Amino acid sequence: xxxxxxxxxxxxxxxxxxxxxxxxxxxxxxxxxxxxxxxxxxxxxxxxxxxxxxxxxxxxxxxxxxxxxxxxxxxxxxxxxxxxxxxxxxxxxxxxxxxxxxxxxxxxxxxxxxxxxxxxxxxxxx
Amino acid sequence: xxxxxxxxxxxxxxxxxxxxxxxxxxxxxxxxxxxxxxxxxxxxxxxxxxxxxxxxxxxxxxxxxxxxxxxxxxxxxxxxxxxxxxxxxxxxxxxxxxxxxxxxxxxxxxxxxxxxxxxxxxxxxxxxxxxxxxxxxxxxxxxxxxxxxxxxxxxxxxxxxxxxxxxxxxxxxxxxxxxxxxxxxxxxx
Numbered sequence: 410x411x412x413x414x415x416x417x418x419x420x421x422x423x424x425x426x427x428x429x430x431x432x433x434x435x436x437x438x439x440x441x442x443x444x445x446x447x448x449x450x451x452x453x454x455x456x457x458x459x460x461x462x463x464x465x466x467x468x469x470x471x472x473x474x475x476x477x478x479x480x481x482x483x484x485x486x487x488x489x490x491x492x493x494x495x496x497x498x499x500x501x502x503x504x505x506x507x508x509x510x511x512x513x514x515x516x517x518x519x520x521x522x523x524x525x526x527x528x529x530x531x532x533x534x535x
Numbered sequence: 536x537x538x539x540x541x542x543x544x545x546x547x548x549x550x551x552x553x554x555x556x557x558x559x560x561x562x563x564x565x566x567x568x569x570x571x572x573x574x575x576x577x578x579x580x581x582x583x584x585x586x587x588x589x590x591x592x593x594x595x596x597x598x599x600x601x602x603x604x605x606x607x608x609x610x611x612x613x614x615x616x617x618x619x620x621x622x623x624x625x626x627x628x629x630x631x632x633x634x635x636x637x638x639x640x641x642x643x644x645x646x647x648x649x650x651x652x653x654x655x656x657x658x659x660x661x662x663x664x665x666x667x668x669x670x671x672x673x674x675x676x677x678x679x680x681x682x683x684x685x686x687x688x689x690x691x692x693x694x695x696x697x698x699x700x701x702x703x704x705x706x707x708x709x710x711x712x713x714x715x716x717x718x719x720x721x722x723x724x
Contacts, residue, residue: 462564466591470597472640472641473613476640502594532611
């Protein structure tokens with residue numbers, strides 16, 4: 410069992426303060442969807458159908474996140490980087506994942522935050 | 536009403552393949568058509584994934600695919616919406632695919648308690664909370680629901696996950712308290 414490495418701090422962002430996770434930064438606003446996919450038509454029964462569909466899909470997705478909590482997950486990231494970590498939580502916009510025991514080429518990070526735009530896919534066993 | 540055969544064919548054609556970057560612009564009703572079907576997804580950097588669609592997240596457009604491995608294991612892979620390039624329909628699925636997939640992620644059935652046991656658990660929790668100087672009253676027709684400080688309710692069987700509140704701080708405080716109630720028999724799942 411490898412021992413955890415010291416936390417490696419990211420350099421400060423261009424605005425001189427954040428380290429890439431500032432929810433008030435222009436970058437975060439650009440990434441977070443300002444509106445989600447929705448129809449424009451004002452026919453209320455269509456909207457009801459669409460809303461029913463949206464909540465059903467989202468509930469299933471949230472359940473898949475719950476099933477992942479506490480389990481080791483393999484993350485495929487860009488630049489052919491692959492890491493494994495124990496998944497803990499996600500934020501509401503699916504922009505950040507909180508993980509622990511993150512195995513990286515530098516060593517094991519005890520706690521870490523993964524930026525979802527850096528992830529291509531993630532896999533785990535139920 | 537058209538017969539089931541022609542309706543399926545129309546749907547099949549409309550969702551057979553999705554071109555680059557089109558996926559993330561779809562609407563929930565269009566995504567819903569892919570549920571419980573087997574698809575092949577190609578993503579950025581030449582990654583390809585195949586499996587049964589459990590869901591598509593309407594917020595991020597991410598597809599959750601499930602694969603049933605021979606050994607009885609279930610493997611789940613989620614491809615992030617922003618990385619999806621193409622989605623190709625492989626098969627429609629059997630009659631039981633929908634139930635099989637839905638059952639996968641549902642919470643495990645809880646232990647069943649008798650009315651007497653439930654009454655005991657309720658009293659035990661009520662006195663524990665009162666011992667910790669937390670105001671608690673009984674609510675509902677059968678007085679089965681405990682109301683804590685007017686902002687949180689605990690329903691039978693009075694486990695931490697049976698707490699309901701819009702106040703996160705009180706919720707987490709009460710849940711920890713329930714967990715360390717020395718009187719309750721801590722049944723392991």
